[in-house]
Amino acid sequence: MSRSREVRLATVPVGLPQPADFEVVEVPVPTPGDGEALVRNRYFHVFAALRTLFGGGVEGAPFPPIHPGDTLFGAAVGEVVSAPAGSGLRPGELVSHWLGWREYAAVPAAQCQPLGDVLPDPVAHLTQGRTAYSALLQSGLKAGETVFVSGGAGAVGSLAGQVARLLGADRVIGSTGSPAKARRLVSELGYDAAVLRGGEPFHEQLAKAAPDGIDVMVDNVGGEQLRAALTVARPGARFVLVGALDGQLDPNGSGTSAPVELDIYQVILKHVTLRGLDNSVATDWVDRFGAWLRQGEITVPQVRVVGIEHAARALSETIGGRHLGTVIVEL
Template sequence: MTAHPSLPRTSREVRLVAVPEGLPRPEHLRVVEQPLPRPGEGEVLVRNKYFQVFPALRTLIGGGVEGTPFAGLNPGDALFGPAVGEVVARPGTAGPPLGATVSHFLGWREYAVVPAAECTLLVGDGLPDPVAHLSQGLLAYTALTRIAELQPGETVFVSGGAGGIGSMAGQIARLLGAGRVIGSTGSPAKAERMTDNLGYDAVVARGPEESLSARLAAAAPEGIDVFVDMVGGEQLRAAVRAARSGARFVLIGTLAGQLSGDGGGATAPVEIDTFQLVVKRITMRGITGPAHPGAQGEWIRKFGAWLRSGEITFPHVRIPGIHNAPSALHELMAGQHLGTVVVEL
């Protein structure tokens, strides 16, 4: 087996130790040391450098949802998610070479054994920093270009506009020619950053449903054409009221359910006036990932060019050390950070 000469004997990973009642807290997770895993034929050992902390883990910890790409987590399971790292060992010649930087989906551990076929080689991709591969901009780009088919001059509303996806969606909508971009958040400090740096013309604060609808109507007096939804709940209902004829809704997240203290984060019921869907000819489509041919390569080229020119930023916070990962998840769910939360190893 070809391997890096200075590999340690052990590796740490974050495991679920108990299913919480309500939102997970750091005590529901544990950092566990174990022998360094060894790759088999067709696999590589990756030393993770960064991994992403994302709110959908609440749903997986609560048991998952049938039909989604990932099964729920049980006590004793290691968490997982998008990661970027370096190939440090492989038993054969298949897969990325030793020393290659790759992305994969086995974060939340220092070293990961990954099937070679599930590694994406990050060579000459045009992004100035490997951590930018943990941006959720591809999902926002896919929603706006492939699903909503945003047209120049249209008005876009993004719920959860300060999160990992929303902090990219506002900027992307602006660069794609949107006439007006509106976001929502519950934080005045985040609202200021959204209008100063993230492409938003206006931000409506979360709150009682009547107030939210009134504020959205004031921010978009002629209505909205595109809605990118990470929240659901009363924000989805407000968007239906504000929609123009022929509006397109893209449903990506359900934070109203996922971040609720009740239940396990696996349901997000909402009552919608279907008369409005009919008379306004609103189309509504949910997506669970950016699985559209050509979108990824197109996004990487544009994202790299926009980053280098300064037309876009990747809002994120880096949390140092795997020992801080359980707290990072709790902080994310408490809304303490703007943009993507990344653990740096």
């Protein structure tokens, strides 16, 4: 163990990122500094939102922009190789942290979260279920209600539909980008109906899928999907805004803004609430997720790509809508 590979941004992408915009670079295994643990990464998450960081990022967001020459980052699970005395970390134990996209990482020990055994599979820690669960808790979802999840096949959405059902939703509708994925939403992920972006007028499809309207929207997309959802919102509907894939993955923009024109009369007359996501409400997520997994009540849709040399392709495919669920690179 003397060398480590990592994925760097080679050039600012023109349009949506392509594999040629990245390079895999071999570097010495990092020497941990004061208070740092050396971690050998086993898995990391590939997520479309990186596109926003290549475009310069968004002021006030928790993650900095990624410039050419920078190593990418994101959620990872790895094995502790060495840890500072008194850190409580033990060599060999699995931790989650934020320095993915590299084989070895020197991570501040305080930022390493030991996984324990609450979840049966370490990869489950890389799923975005906490986000989905937070959104549904924030919405005040009640038994018997109808939920619409935009981006229903992504990392967040592939769990949001299932969690909505487990929390008592009566009807769950998801949007996705292809007929094949729409079928899987219904057959594998607990959705009652799926609607397609880029096909028939979106608001017409949604009105057919939700003939009695929707009570809750978990919005990963924004754009015309949010606009359409307002037209079918029932009085008192609650929308939780999680992401902005429409703006984030607009090939003609930089991914750093997500404008949408809404008919505010719909909001006022139907007393609709639109709130930004607050992830901090999901304090019991890991325990509930673990119990649902062990009881076989939830599945973790995922795509595993083996080898860091394929990570950039996996990112481009994720952005292109090729995959369903959480996309993981296994090292």
